[in-house]
Amino acid sequence: MRIVAVVNNKGGVGKTTVTANLGAGLAARGQKVLMIDLDPQASLTKSFFTVEESQAYLNSLQTIGAWFRASDKHRAQVLADIVFSPARCNSLVNKHGGWLDLVPSDPMIVNSESLIPGAVDGTGNIRPAKFVGLHRRLADDLTDPMFSKYDVVLVDCAPAFSLTTKMAAIASDMIVMPARPDYLSTEAIQVMGQHLLDLTRDFNHHRKAAPDEAPELRMPRVAVLFTMVQWYSGRPIDVHAQYINEVATLGVPVFRTLVRDRNREYAAAGRYGVPTILAGGVPPEVRTNLQDCVDELLTFFERLNP
Ligand SMILES: Nc1ncnc2c1ncn2[C@@H]1O[C@H](COP(=O)(O)OP(=O)(O)O)[C@@H](O)[C@H]1O
Ligand SMILES: [Mg+2]
Numbered sequence: 457m458r459i460v461a462v463v464n465n466k467g468g469v470g471k472t473t474v475t476a477n478l479g480a481g482l483a484a485r486g487q488k489v490l491m492i493d494l495d496p497q498a499s500l501t502k503s504f505f506t507v508e509e510s511q512a513y514l515n516s517l518q519t520i521g522a523w524f525r526a527s528d529k530h531r532a533q534v535l536a537d538i539v540f541s542p543a544r545c546n547s548l549v550n551k552h553g554g555w556l557d558l559v560p561s562d563p564m565i566v567n568s569e570s571l572i573p574g575a576v577d578g579t580g581n582i583r584p585a586k587f588v589g590l591h592r593r594l595a596d597d598l599t600d601p602m603f604s605k606y607d608v609v610l611v612d613c614a615p616a617f618s619l620t621t622k623m624a625a626i627a628s629d630m631i632v633m634p635a636r637p638d639y640l641s642t643e644a645i646q647v648m649g650q651h652l653l654d655l656t657r658d659f660n661h662h663r664k665a666a667p668d669e670a671p672e673l674r675m676p677r678v679a680v681l682f683t684m685v686q687w688y689s690g691r692p693i694d695v696h697a698q699y700i701n702e703v704a705t706l707g708v709p710v711f712r713t714l715v716r717d718r719n720r721e722y723a724a725a726g727r728y729g730v731p732t733i734l735a736g737g738v739p740p741e742v743r744t745n746l747q748d749c750v751d752e753l754l755t756f757f758e759r760l761n762p
Contacts, residue, residue, distance in 0.1 A: 458629050464613075464648060475500055478753060480545060496562070504542035542729070642699050721738055
């Protein structure tokens, strides 16, 4: 099983769009995919429902909030019980034996993260075992045999380096970092890199002091996926090319595939309950562009340790 966290603490860079389309694209290739929506904005969840369905589901579905509140003993079971299979999507991807499941989020859980028991004692000092257990929550639960049927888990993170984003990063084999090719986004990539280094260092520091030693955390492998790239005369416009090259020069792995800026196709994304890669009436070049991202992600997987 490969676990991919889709992370960038900047909002509006395409994290949710990338997660939904990679998930659907992998499932269409025969992979068994679980997507986890860790963003209280619940945009990923909403992308699998039509507007009418969305209103109905919010009152009926169990969401990730139940996992935030679950006691340690039942947590993995609670996570498995929340899983929902979007029927419309699955009817489109099941030709090759793949499928797509979702752990939904919910706008009502906006403060739920605070329900997760803390890792500090009464005097504000970190309790190492609690710190490690808390940060490994998602990593540990996904090792439960109930999840072994999945080939890939994709985690869509909130636009913040919050506790849940850290949990996703720690659980992941790989981080896909969608970014726009502009000045502030390229700055954000460097900031995120530093956050991940700090997280790895802190985790390993507390891990050593914890009685039940968890595995050492290696700095997660990151690949930047540029999104909303404007195209002219068969290549990115100059200013976009400049920022893309700048990031590549920093030595950060970058997807060769650039997700093109296609406002018309992505503006209505989610509205019809299927990601763009599966939607009808999408121009072939938009679909191919997304399929290229799926191909490249599979190539990244091959380069990861077994
Ligand atoms: N390649 C693209 N071209 C044009 N618009 C896009 C593209 N990717 C995403 N969008 C749009 O940009 C907005 C933000 O995307 P989203 O995936 O929600 O970002 P994030 O999850 O990082 O906040 C959405 O309205 C989405 O439809
Ligand atoms: Mg999002």
